[in-house]
Amino acid sequence: MNQRIQSELLYDRANRVIPSGIYGHTAPGAGLPLDFPLYCQSAEGCQFTDVDGKQWYDFMCGFGAVLHGFKNPIVEQAVEAQREWGGVFNQPSALMVELAERLVDQIDFADWAVFAKNGSDLTTWAIRVSREQSGREYVIKAKGSYHGVDAWCDPGLGGRISSDRSHILEFAWNDFDQLQSLFQQYSGKIAAVILTPYHHPSFAPSVLPDRSFWSSVENLCRANDTALVLDDVRCGWRIDDSGSHNFFGFTPDLAIYSKALGNGYAISACVGAEKFRDGAADVFLTGSSWNDAYAMAASLACLKLSQEAKTASSVMKKGKYFCEEFERLASQFQIPLKMTGVSSMPYPWIDGDDDLYQIQALCKVASSHGLFFHPYHNWFISNAMNDDDMKNVLSLSKTVLETYAESFLSSGS
């Protein structure tokens, strides 16, 4: 029986009026095109229902945008309260000031904050602030890292000209010697180093920083008067309630947050050290609905919730339990699977599966049991997942791993 009738009907309509039907990270080809639903109907807590009525246990959390669970009542209540006043006005609302104060108060190195809608808006802006502040042109990033959809960094292939990346340099994550040699080669020309808290590329296992990596990077940036920009868009509030730099023990100059910051309401923030205030004031920043008070109300509620409920340590703990159990079950069926990265955002990796055939097969089996496991992207643990959910998920996982092992490992295919 075709379980995707509504999904496919919607896709047919979409493909007539939207190039490629669905684009970006939710494009069918970017996941499992015949197994994942194409459209979602509703979601609550750690589960969602697709347009064909199938219910899924969710391990993507809106690709990270939702930390406290879909339709979190506290966040929704805060937004509802703001609805009485309105969302976008000619001027910012008082919430913008309150949100900036909250971030400055909560994030140790932050002396100021600005807001936009997406991570990309502010990773690109932070680069420009670094350039404005230093008068330098070059920016260093880690190869394979994702920092957004702008031409200097997007993972796509089209629509670029060679000058888009002529001042972007790359080094291999954790290869401090390579980073150092770029500083030597481009001495006095590097405006910023932009990095994620740990390496979480798509299509590859996540890699944590080596013990001395962050302190070495920080010292190198300080010695060269180069801005250290932390792209905490994906990890923010999933590792530490006051910024992921705390967890890894370093201090950036600028940091960008989004995703969990609004629990599904579109908002991003860049916070910075005093030294960058002038540069920040001189780099133009605006957008049509960027002062949106609904998203700011949601964000304030999220920050409060995270601090009160110690959400980061909660999802890390839930993730640790899930990852350990999942690995244990995998090993029970002789599947050489490891959960890489931090436990609140694990990336599953099967040893020897460099070309990804095995993880694709595993995630296909999982989808037939209502588990939304992505084969190429790190998963996200929802803080809405309770003990019963966890029990159900692990029970389903056992069936999935057993079925996968029987079908794919014993046949050698």
Added chain:
Amino acid sequence: MIDKSRLSTWAAAQAIYAFGEKLFPKGFSECLKPKLLPNQKVLFGNSVVFSDKQFIQLIERRFGFPSLTSCIMRPRRTLQVLYGFWQIGLRFNSHACVSDAPKLLYASLQAICVYLNNHEHASKVFRDEKNGSLLVRVRESGKGFYIFNHHEFGWTVSSASTNTVSSATLEFQNEDVSIQASLGLIDSWAGITGGNIHLSGRIPMLDKFGYVARMVQRELPRPI
């Protein structure tokens, strides 16, 4: 690298030769083997010369002439080449029969390889995949081709066996889909979503391959 302005001509000539290799006996298909000459000319089978313009016109309007010298000096060879083009032209369209599907697929993959090896942007896009390989086949028949990076010739197409192991696999559900895809007549996004096109293995490699394939389909001359 081949001059950018002549790349589509060269890729089209290679695709036609590839099709001829699968359609005609070896001796005959050699008369279609192309070589780029200076002054915007293409030589076929060491004897018949077309200007780039006439060759493209031959593909697009099925009406183009070789150089007068070729006609006068090698009339028989010229007729052979024109016959070869005509036979291929009859099959190089959406009404191609199922038995022509592998020939069309082989020809289109050859054109893509020309771009992977010679087009500056396409080569750059595929640079990180130099150690990878790609299996392109028809799911129902299991027949297909293998694309790999040959140490001497660069990206190369060869026939695949059922045991071929590759970094990534692109499968067309059946021969009809394969024909449409080879001719650039399929909506690849809808094909992937609807189950006519199956992707597995190293998805970033398939992304890049698809991007280059669409570039080739846009740039290559085709019957108007």
